[in-house]
Amino acid sequence: MKIAVCIKRVPDSETRVKIAADGKSLDEAGVKFILNPYDEFAVEEGLRLKEKAGTGEVVVIALGPPAAQETIRTALAMGVDRGVLLQTPGLHPDGLETAKALAGELKDAAFDLVLFGKMAIDDYNHQVGPMVAELLDLPCVTTVAHLEIAGGKGTAEREIEGGVEVVEFPLPAVLTTDKGLNEPRYPALKGIMAAKKKPLDIKPTAPGPGALEILSLTLPPERQAGKIVGEGSAAVTELVRLLREEAKVL
Amino acid sequence: MSHVLAVLEQRDGAIRKVSHEVVTGARRLADALAGGAGVEALVLAAGPVRGADQLGGFGADKVITLTNAAFGLYAPEGYARAIADRVKAGGYGAVVFAASATGKDLAPRVAARLGRPLVQDVTDVSVQSGAVIAIRPVYAGKALLRVRVAGHPAVLSLRPNVFTPVQRPKAGSQETAAVDASRGRVVVTRIKAAPAGSLDVAEAPIIVSGGRGLKEPANFRVLEELAAAFGGRAAVGASRAVVDAGWRPHADQVGQTGKTVSPTLYVAVGISGAIQHLAGMRTSKVIVAINKDKDAPIFKVADYGIVGDLFEVVPKLTEEIRKLHG
Ligand SMILES: Cc1cc2nc3c(=O)[nH]c(=O)nc-3n(C[C@H](O)[C@H](O)[C@H](O)COP(=O)(O)OP(=O)(O)OC[C@H]3O[C@@H](n4cnc5c(N)ncnc54)[C@H](O)[C@@H]3O)c2cc1C
């Protein structure tokens, strides 16, 4: 099994968002960066599939600033064989441009599977995986929460509103992973030491400008604390009246 | 004149309700685009689709049903090709999807085929000097990103429950055409359905969510009864604490690592209101909190709160709601 996993460096989910002076981006001062949590599921699945096959390679590819090397080292410490950094000065909100750069790196290598997270927890774009699949003309299943692969074919399950879709696809394929697929391993000390010696290729990359222009990044309006209608079940009648007459939602 | 294409969804041969919102959003865009643009609503199916004739009521000028035997269930490759081909031929100003499970899968495929950027999960749209401007939450809803899409078509998906369907009757026309499509490499073989009548939290207009305050899984019956009192319009959600404890399925989790929801009414019961929970529901129109701790952080975002024991308050609330609908 030859597997590629695309991974992104993102701000930790606990980050308190502060807007930078340009009014268009996150103030990164003091922000801790991590491997995108959904990409951890993808890395873990890649490792498990390779282990099950008994042979093969798992490669991670990240597009991002020089600091994304640390993100790649995290994946290497989990057990990934090697990493590629498509090094850019920064990241762009246009998922299509990211997808084009990743597809360019992936197109000549014959991977059995290319794995992505279902979304990055910073931009919530939810698109790079299926876009890469289209650009490479590969079959693709997104938000996979259950996966079986055998004999060059796969069956995946993905959650939809009010149910679960069962999807069949041939390999090679692109998959994006959802929570529930597996429990990602923690890098062991041995893995962390080994990661330092694993190959990490750095390739300067210049994604296109794209057709999306950021106008602003703002904090959402604060919700005003409302009123305490009252205490205990005695307050219910008044609550229902307010919901009908004031909020007009009933 | 560049029309707006609204891509709709059907399940079991009936238009899904989220599609009314997509037509509503598309109508808003069309009215804002210069030159009196029209809304074309597109639905892919295996045959005639129930409810397609009602879309004129939400502002669709024309409803087009493209049929193929392979289009009964979602067929990612066939759908993407049929939609992209139509868009390429039509010179549209915008293409609008629902940011549903299907829409979020389909929109990137179509956008990539068109070589156009995609703005997913949009909560507001406008037009300035002919260009589409969209707002979408980022960083788990902790910030709002405003972007301008250069060129046409703008490809967008709209977050469910944000574009409240507006009745805007138009004398819409109907058209059905069979299209060629191969089965595709990726095949949805079946849908394992959730229990009948259960509504997904991502799309429910009313959510009644429970947390650790419920004490044990069996007590969620109290919330299910309240949800049922709303007459099929409410779903039961959950905090991560109770999902992690195995009391409720992950599909029901609201929050940063669960679903982001924007219902008309969100009732948080026995939920403290941790920042990660708020990330998933703070854009709800109206929030009600029921908690026995008057200092619980949930009261800081709630429009209305009742301080009290949920086992006493919720049954009374269920009774009152039943009376309204009775
Ligand atoms: C990385 C990360 C991601 C996370 N993602 C999510 C997420 O997606 N969604 C999420 O919900 N959480 C998430 N969490 C967890 C979050 O921090 C909280 O731990 C969790 O939301 C708490 O759940 P709770 O409100 O049900 O429980 P608690 O915090 O224990 O609150 C229970 C509440 O019930 C009240 N109560 C008790 N008994 C009664 C009664 N009889 N009547 C009325 N009220 C009563 C109590 O006063 C209390 O306020 C995440 C945490 C981390 C670190």
Ligand SMILES: Nc1ncnc2c1ncn2[C@@H]1O[C@H](COP(=O)(O)O)[C@@H](O)[C@H]1O
């Ligand atoms: N800059 C990037 N470098 C590598 N992979 C990426 C990058 N951005 C996004 N991805 C991948 O695409 C997935 C979806 O991201 P997004 O479409 O941005 O939400 C992520 O989970 C990653 O697997």
